[in-house]
Amino acid sequence: MVLPLESARKILLAATEVITAERIPLEVCWHRVLAERIVSDLDFPPFDRSPLDGYALLASEVCQASHAAPVALKLIETIPAGAVPKKTIENGTASRIMTGAPIPQGATGVVRLEDTEQSGDIVRLFAGEGAEKSICRQGEEIFCGEEVLFPGMLINPGVMGLLAALGVANPLVYRRPRVALLATGSEIVGIDQRLAPGKIRNSNSFMLSAQVSEAGGVAYLLGTAGDSVEVIDEMLVSTQECDLVVTTGGASVGDYDLIGEAFEKQGITILFERVGIKPGMPVIAGIKDNKLYIGLSGNPAAASIAFEQLVRPVLLKMGGCRDFTRQRLKAYLLEPYEKSSNVPRFIWAQWRQDGDQLWVKPLGLQGNGMLKSTCHANALIIIPANSPPLAAGAEVEIELL
Amino acid sequence: MVLPLESARKILLAATEVITAERIPLEVCWHRVLAERIVSDLDFPPFDRSPLDGYALLASEVCQASHAAPVALKLIETIPAGAVPKKTIENGTASRIMTGAPIPQGATGVVRLEDTEQSGDIVRLFAGEGAEKSICRQGEEIFCGEEVLFPGMLINPGVMGLLAALGVANPLVYRRPRVALLATGSEIVGIDQRLAPGKIRNSNSFMLSAQVSEAGGVAYLLGTAGDSVEVIDEMLVSTQECDLVVTTGGASVGDYDLIGEAFEKQGITILFERVGIKPGMPVIAGIKDNKLYIGLSGNPAAASIAFEQLVRPVLLKMGGCRDFTRQRLKAYLLEPYEKSSNVPRFIWAQWRQDGDQLWVKPLGLQGNGMLKSTCHANALIIIPANSPPLAAGAEVEIELL
Incomplete structure (x- = not known):
């Protein structure tokens, strides 16, 4: 029985719970997922302020100022940023004001320094049209009480800056x-070992650890367990502190494919055993005490694709994200793709724009055991189940990596 | 004097040297930049191997096998993955073989388990056409001596897996x-402080720290220096261990814009003082002992854009990357954009595909002092210098964030 990919994903997501949250210093929040709603406790800007260095004044007095007919005003105060203005602007007066400083009472406009000339306590203004626009109004960006940030948002540079501006020093x-x-x-040895005949090194755990990081998780590499149910069993016991267990190898139908046996020995309830996805069909998923155990193929390309399509959404949901899918776009094949299969197939590829359109090229070696193409791919082509052979120029859907 | 953006970038990149490299455990290499060329010291796969569980045999003996006319072979060995086959396949014989196990001598094909039936030491095969294709050939992905990875490559999951497969346990x-x-x-206070009148919190350092992380760097937040040249001076002295110094505020023309003065007091040679970019025009860049000092605007949106266009390329080059630009695409404006300026302008935006074409929408509030749009943007629209007012549907270039 092969379970359709969508069904497998649904089963896993249904069994996934969002994990707990923690307060950490804002300094280390980049790329974390916000777990609280942030309601602003202040207007932003918190006061009317000047967006430039210049003179605060009555806009109506200078709207016709020019080099031919400059307007002269009496300087009554200098307001640095961070200060509180003391004087009120009245007819015939102006205050020198710095970028970010509060607009003094009475002032209705600001003229930039470059359009002025100061001599003693007299300032002459050579321009002034639109001076009223050079005031950033209190609350023009954010109102006090406004909900500005939401649980599930990835903390990007803008969110980081906004959290700082609102004084959220330890976000949840x-x-x-x-x-x-x-x-x-049994063929897998550690990466620092010499290769005896018949052996290969453990590339899967390292490749998947990078995929875990990409999905916001922290990977714990338990190492290699050979083909012994006992050793696998012991290692599974050691995963208590983890939120998810992912194995590679031993998930197929052969004599030494022992992951299913090891899962059952642990009392893990098997959810499904084969998923309609190429590469990556052998996937054994189980659950125990609300924790998912997912056994992937031992072939790197197969493990990587199955992780992308099945494990990554689980990690994103677990980590509080609201959207579990990568961006999908329509693109045109640069080369024919002839292979057909009865399940969806994912192909390492590179995309680019040419003229108006997006084009995508399957990368050379796509064997299940291969890694080279995954190094250079910036997209996956999605070939639907039972798709006919596709000619160059055919439209396909791609997923951006 | 306003320096064109391209010239400013060139000056900074010319003054940027690639920093040193270090060997670190592969476990923590995700998203780092490779600093060495990796030449494979083995063929990969390292031996002819089976891509599936089944029987290794002479392909010519089974090419016409079917359910109607099964072929019976004598089983001479079972080869688990990781083992070394001992027997040679001859006419009339087969060895049971597991996924990843070495192909035994003499064998020219593999038939999958699902198309067979075993009884004692006799296996009956019901299919066999194309059995010769079910062998992964030694070196079919990578030759011994092949250059597979290069300095400047970002270590993504595929690269991570390949480094592991090749036994590079501590990459450079x-x-x-x-x-x-x-x-x-003077208006800037720490993020954990209550806001006195006229003050705002230090959002810039946090926003930029996230941009530094995005560009592969490590940010050190020195805090706020007020408007005192002496304090700025002391803080600049404390940056000896850093590769780059970025300040915000005080880079404009007002009385309290002291960054230029502070730089000069430190013996920093000023490279330029204003750059043709909106927002973000006030940029003071200097150099001393091969180290760059870059003073950005105190307005968050201006600082962020100037960082993107001027500091990010510097960080990428410094960190060993070979490409310093973000991906650029052509898209169509969803809304008119009327503003014109004599220098290139960058606008926070969201893009999506609709039908064949990419569309982009400027985000609401784009004021220099604003942050909200940067939280939601996934692209920057680039409006060239002296561009006419743009109607909805006009083609623009965007940079993907």
Whole structure:
């Protein structure tokens, strides 16, 4: 029985709970996911202020000022940023004002320094049309009481700046999901070991650890467990502190494919065993005590694609994100793609824009055991199930990496 | 004198040197920049291997096998992954083989388990056409001696997996550039402080720290220096361990714009003082002992855009990247954009695809002092210098964030 990809994703997401949140210093919040609603407790800007260095005055007095007919005003105060103005602007007066400083009482406009000339306590203004526009009004960006940031938002530079502006020094963010990664298979050795005949190194745990990081999680590399149910069993027991367990290898139908057996020995309830996705069909998913255990193929490309399509959404949901999918776009194939299959197929690819249109090129080596294409891909082409052979120029959907 | 944006970028990049590299454990290499060329010291796969669970045999013996006319072969060995086959396949024999196991001598094909039936030491095969394709050939992905990874590559999941497969347990990566961030301006207070009248909190250092992280650097927040040249001076002295110093505020022409003065007091040679970019025109850049000092506007949106266009390329070059620009695409304006200026202008925006075409919408509040739009933007619209008012539907260039 092969479960459709969409159904498998739904089962996993339904079994996924959003994890706990923690307060951490704003300094280290970049790329974390906000876990609280932020309501501004102030207007922003908090006061009418000057957006430039110049003179605060009555706009109506200078609206016709020019080099031919300058307007002269009496300087009554200098207002640096951060100060509180003391004098009120009246007819015939102006205050020198710095960028970011509060607009003095009475003033209805600001003329920039470059259009003025000061001599003693007299300032002559050579321009003044639109001076009333050079005031940033209190609350013009944010009202006091306005909801400005929401749970599930990724903390990008703008959000970081806004949290700072509002004085949120220790925002509540979702904890990063902890993911245990375990590689099985008698052929797998550690990356620092020499290769005996028949052996290969554990590339999967490292590749997946990067995918975990990309999805906002923290990877814990448990190492390699060979093909022994006992060793796998012991390692699974050691994953108590983790929110999710992902294994590679041993998820297929062969004699030594022991992940299903190991899961069952742990009392893990199996949710499904094969998913309609190429590459990556062997996927064993189980659950115990609200924790998901997902066994992926031992083939790197297969493990990587299945992680993308099944594990990444789980991690994003767990980590508090509201959107679990990558951006999808329509693009045109630069080369024919002839392979057909009865399940959706994902192909490492590169996309670019040419003229108005987006074009996408499948990358060379797409074997299940291969890694090179994944290094250079910036997109995945999605070939729907039972798609006919596609000619160059055919429209396809791509997912941006 | 306003320096064209391109010239300013060129001056800064010319003054930027790539920083040193360090060897770190592969576990923590995600998103770092590779600093060495990796030449494979092995073929990959390192041996002919089976991509599936099944039987290794002579392909010519089974090419016409079917349910109506099954072929029976004598089982001579079982080869788990990681083992070394001992028997040679000859006419009439087969070895059971697991995914990833080495192909035994003599075998020219593999038939998958699902198309077979085993009884004692006899296996019956019901299909066999194309069995010769089910062998992954030694070196089919990578040759021994092949250059597979290059300095400047970002370590994504694929690169991570490939480094592991090749046994590079401690890759050489570029050190992350250390960036000191200093906020000036008497109106600026720390984020954990209550706002007295006329004051605002230091949002710039936090916003820029996120931009530094995005560009692969490590931010050091020095705090706020008010408007005192002496304090700025002391803080600049404390930045010796940093590779780059970025200040905000005090870079304009007003009385209290003291960054230029502070730079000169430190013996920093000023490279330029104003750049043709909106927002973000006040930029003071200087150099001393091969280290760049860059003073940005105190307005958040202006500081952020100037950082994007001038500081980010510097950080990327410093950190070993080979490409310093974001992806640019052509898109169509969803709304008119009427403002014109004599220098290039950058606008926070959101883009999406509709039908074949990409559309982009300027976000609401774009004031220099504003942050809200930067939270929601996924692109910047680039309006060239001296562009006429643009109607809805006009083609523009966008930069993906």
